[in-house]
Amino acid sequence: xxxxxxxxxxxxxxxxxxxxxxxxxxxxxxxxxxxxxxxxxxxxxxxxxxxxxxxxxxxxxxxxxxxxxxxxxxxxxxxxxxxxxxxxxxxxxxxxxxxxxxxxxxxxxxxxxxxxxxxxxxxxxxxxxxxxxxxxxxxxxxxxxxxxxxxxxxxxxxxxxxxxxxxxxxxxxxxxxxxxxxxxxxxxxxxxxxxxxxxxxxxxxxxxxxxxxxxxxxxxxxxxxxxxxxxxxxxxxxxxxxxxxxxxxxxxxxxxxxxxxxxxxxxxxxxxxxxxxxxxxxxxxxxxxxxxxxxxxxxxxxxxxxxxxxxxxxxxxxxxxxxxxxxxxxxxxxxxxxxxxxxxxxxxxxxxxxxxxxxxxxxxxxxxxxxxxxxxxxxxxxxxxxxxxxxxxxxxxxxxxxxxxxxxxxxxxxxxxxxxxxxxxxxxxxxxxxxxxxxxxxxxxxxxxxxxxxxxxxxxxxxxxxxxxxxxxxx
Amino acid sequence: xxxxxxxxxxxxxxxxxxxxxxxxxxxxxxxxxxxxxxxxxxxxxxxxxxxxxxxxxxxxxxxxxxxxxxxxxxxxxxxxxxxxxxxxxxxxxxxxxxxxxxxxxxxxxxxxxxxxxxxxxxxxxxxxxxxxxxxxxxxxxxxxxxxxxxxxxxxxxxxxxxxxxxxxxxxxxxxxxxxxxxxxxxxxxxxxxxxxxxxxxxxxxxxxxxxxxxxxxxxxxxxxxxxxxxxxxxxxxxxxxxxxxx
Numbered sequence: 001x002x003x004x005x006x007x008x009x010x011x012x013x014x015x016x017x018x019x020x021x022x023x024x025x026x027x028x029x030x031x032x033x034x035x036x037x038x039x040x041x042x043x044x045x046x047x048x049x050x051x052x053x054x055x056x057x058x059x060x061x062x063x064x065x066x067x068x069x070x071x072x073x074x075x076x077x078x079x080x081x082x083x084x085x086x087x088x089x090x091x092x093x094x095x096x097x098x099x100x101x102x103x104x105x106x107x108x109x110x111x112x113x114x115x116x117x118x119x120x121x122x123x124x125x126x127x128x129x130x131x132x133x134x135x136x137x138x139x140x141x142x143x144x145x146x147x148x149x150x151x152x153x154x155x156x157x158x159x160x161x162x163x164x165x166x167x168x169x170x171x172x173x174x175x176x177x178x179x180x181x182x183x184x185x186x187x188x189x190x191x192x193x194x195x196x197x198x199x200x201x202x203x204x205x206x207x208x209x210x211x212x213x214x215x216x217x218x219x220x221x222x223x224x225x226x227x228x229x230x231x232x233x234x235x236x237x238x239x240x241x242x243x244x245x246x247x248x249x250x251x252x253x254x255x256x257x258x259x260x261x262x263x264x265x266x267x268x269x270x271x272x273x274x275x276x277x278x279x280x281x282x283x284x285x286x287x288x289x290x291x292x293x294x295x296x297x298x299x300x301x302x303x304x305x306x307x308x309x310x311x312x313x314x315x316x317x318x319x320x321x322x323x324x325x326x327x328x329x330x331x332x333x334x335x336x337x338x339x340x341x342x343x344x345x346x347x348x349x350x351x352x353x354x355x356x357x358x359x360x361x362x363x364x365x366x367x368x369x370x371x372x373x374x375x376x377x378x379x380x381x382x383x384x385x386x387x388x389x390x391x392x393x394x395x396x397x398x399x400x401x402x403x404x405x406x407x408x409x410x411x412x413x414x415x416x417x418x419x420x421x422x423x424x425x426x427x428x429x430x431x432x433x434x435x436x437x438x439x440x441x442x443x444x445x446x447x448x449x450x451x452x453x454x455x456x457x458x459x460x461x462x463x464x465x466x467x468x469x470x471x472x473x474x475x
Numbered sequence: 476x477x478x479x480x481x482x483x484x485x486x487x488x489x490x491x492x493x494x495x496x497x498x499x500x501x502x503x504x505x506x507x508x509x510x511x512x513x514x515x516x517x518x519x520x521x522x523x524x525x526x527x528x529x530x531x532x533x534x535x536x537x538x539x540x541x542x543x544x545x546x547x548x549x550x551x552x553x554x555x556x557x558x559x560x561x562x563x564x565x566x567x568x569x570x571x572x573x574x575x576x577x578x579x580x581x582x583x584x585x586x587x588x589x590x591x592x593x594x595x596x597x598x599x600x601x602x603x604x605x606x607x608x609x610x611x612x613x614x615x616x617x618x619x620x621x622x623x624x625x626x627x628x629x630x631x632x633x634x635x636x637x638x639x640x641x642x643x644x645x646x647x648x649x650x651x652x653x654x655x656x657x658x659x660x661x662x663x664x665x666x667x668x669x670x671x672x673x674x675x676x677x678x679x680x681x682x683x684x685x686x687x688x689x690x691x692x693x694x695x696x697x698x699x700x701x702x703x704x705x706x707x708x709x710x711x712x713x714x715x716x717x718x719x720x721x
Contacts, residue, residue: 313608314609316607316608317561317610324600324603327596328591328600333587333589334587334588335586335587336576369578370574371578373572374541374572375572376571376572377570377571377572377575379570424664450665453662453664454539454542454661454662454670455542455662456541456543457541473541474575475544475642
């Protein structure tokens with residue numbers, strides 16, 4: 001649903017701003033799908049993800065499995081029911097090939113016979129495909145458009161063309177997809193499970209407390225792991241190190257990276273920094289290093305600080321961020337992101353730069369910053385004490401007050417950081433309210449205040465009880 | 476700024492001579508001498524080369540809290556990032572508020588905020604950031620800065636070409652500093668928009684002081700309050716007594 005449409009729907013309910021928008025996170029979708037794939041292993045030993053973008057399908061190899069469930073029909077029904085209990089509606093097809101099942105699941109109109117499941121017996125594969133549009137063959141958009149221009153819309157039309165002509169005119173893609181759908185070439189399901197676990201471990205014959213020895217072993221492990229990463233063409237985004245001690249629980253720590261890396265020197269440097277902080281005092285008997293998050297090495301993340309050919313600067317920056325996060329911890333190295341929240345404290349969120357999927361730390365929706373915000377905002381507003389000696393209340397000076405906002409008093413003097421400030425001028429109020437449905441809603445009238453020395457502060461009056469607070473300074 | 480045109484020729488000569496002097500002083504290779512704007516024409520005009528040199532430290536002394544020094548420093552840091560590179564903000568006090576930075580036109584996607592727990596971590600992280608070639612500017616508010624730490628920062632920016640923006644209270648004015656440029660930012664009580672008086676206390680190799688009154692407005696940004704900056708003021712004798720650099 002487009003955001004505007006949702007806005008309209010919610011807006012008609014009366015309350016503007018009640019709509020909560022989150023940026024689409026394809027990475028999270030994919031992770032959820034992967035989890036579902038693992039759950040589906042109760043139906044088949046080989047469950048894979050649909051390679052087409054956007055990935056939204058699961059592929060199950062049920063060769064020889066259907067019998068255990070009492071036939072293909074029964075298996076399909078059981079699956080649909082089980083998924084429905086997880087509040088998921090599925091379109092399911094069982095066919096001889098991945099291509100045919102994909103085509104039918106995506107494009108065939110649901111039959112009444114068995115709800116949303118289609119069962120295509122092996123000998124009917126071709127017939128089932130005939131009437132479907134060419135898109136059902138998992139062709140690229142470009143090819144589909146080209147075929148459309150040639151007047152070819154259904155698979156039947158496509159199949160009636162001579163093969164030689166197809167390949168020379170449209171490339172190998174069309175033939176490969178046809179063959180995959182009809183079963184002329186084999187196409188295996190690439191199981192989610194089969195992805196290698198990137199891990200290296202070492203059992204010490206004699207447990208040790210000597211740090212040189214521990215460091216040496218860890219370094220070896222990281223070199224092994226880096227070798228595995230390089231072989232897979234991926235880099236680590238997060239490393240999990242585990243030191244098993246003789247007595248007491250294991251020591252564990254994680255290292256997050258800004259950009260995937262398979263460079264053993266860089267990885268070792270980051271692990272070493274963490275190790276320095278965490279001195280094991282019991283004898284270590286077993287060590288392991290595992291890459292818990294990875295990403296392809298030549299990554300889209302380069303766009304983060306993309307400016308022409310400043311690749312060297314970006315590399316250095318990635319190393320800097322990794323170093324900082326490693327020693328200070330991930331939550332100390334952050335990217336700010338504006339969020340559309342009325343409450344000033346919540347109008348900005350911080351996203352850690354390492355160990356996270358890159359999509360989440362990206363720009364997010366562009367929200368324009370509100371005007372008149374101080375550069376220094378206290379995490380907790382400071383109450384200007386009620387006692388007469390801390391600040392003096394006086395009649396409101398003349399100012400452009402709104403009629404319906406009663407501001408009987410305005411502090412003429414206040415003390416902040418042990419310094420008295422004399423209010424010279426003020427602007428406001430800017431009323432900021434959050435809804436009652438929030439646990440701790442706020443109702444505040446904010447004023448910008450200039451002192452007689454020209455300093456500017458951000459004060460607010462809590463409308464519930466009239467208490468004044470200092471919230472920030474226009475540094 | 477029409478009156479500038481007449482003296483432009485003279486300015487150019489002074490600029491060239493200044494560069495030669497710096498080259499002779501030999502602290503940095505001439506190639507590293509690239510200038511960046513402060514983000515404000517009026518402040519650029521005060522500076523000997525017409526901008527801040529990359530690979531130097533710049534001090535912004537705040538005469539009063541809530542006095543606008545932070546905004547000027549941030550605007551200058553943002554201007555330094557315009558040609559690429561990240562902007563690092565050291566936020567030890569957890570009071571930095573990015574929406575205000577966004578309102579100044581700073582791209583938050585290029586910003587890295589570092590929140591440390593201890594002084595030791597703060598100085599370590601600061602040193603790492605100043606040393607990094609991918610960082611265009613660092614904004615920090617060091618609580619206390621001893622001579623050694625200061626010198627170390629100076630060497631760090633020299634090696635990377637990063638600009639180090641230090642926002643400090645005016646109370647440190649008498650302390651030695653390794654900054655090439657030192658500003659004093661005083662807020663002025665005003666009847667109209669926000670007014671600041673910005674004094675250039677030091678910009679090597681220039682001696683003496685110059686000042687300008689600025690007006691900050693949310694729509695028009697930072698502009699000179701007067702058509703021309705104030706005439707160079709008589710140098711504050713205290714500024715001369717101090718040895719340049721240490």
